[in-house]
Amino acid sequence: DVKVTQSSRYLVKRTGEKVFLECVQDMDHENMFWYRQDPGLGLRLIYFSYDVKMKEKGDIPEGYSVSREKKERFSLILESASTNQTSMYLCASTPLGLETQYFGPGTRLLVL
């Protein structure tokens, strides 16, 4: 079974803090994705990566950055957290050439 893990299930941070959300997949997938999920808006793509050290902006990249130094790990960084970044963050991965995405359990982030 594909396993995608996220470093925290719940996180509380203060406005202005730098926040790291970590995602690790154990199936040697090339592609990894970060989404945020908000009620009534579904999932929106923040960033994705096709390979190590590669990244592409999604639909809502403002206020976020990412890092992919190793194939299995994809980090989402909030350089200076703001209250409007309070959300559920979901990581996903997929092998090259396939469309089916496999999701982690999510990190619920609260920014105070």
Next chain:
Amino acid sequence: AQSVTQPDIHITVSEGASLELRCNYSYGATPYLFWYVQSPGQGLQLLLKYFSGDTLVQGIKGFEAEFKRSQSSFNLRKPSVHWSDAAEYFCAVGGGAQKLVFGQGTRLTINP
């Protein structure tokens, strides 16, 4: 650009009743279509997918979906729901660069 619409934000059905969740998509070519389910506090789990071939697709947990090109729809059905089916359901379309576009989600409540 691709888009997905789930017209029903919230649906309530009685246990044992049949279920249909609606999904309409917009995409220029033949789409890849997906239904995912999210139980409370969890990540997304793939229910079923359509890539090509038979337009009636069987998935896990007794769900099925039918691709209707003429209606740009991919509705999810289940003949008899169980209390454990209470969750949020997301329809998604993919069709390029292995990205997915998600609908807003439909929350399903089951009455005993």
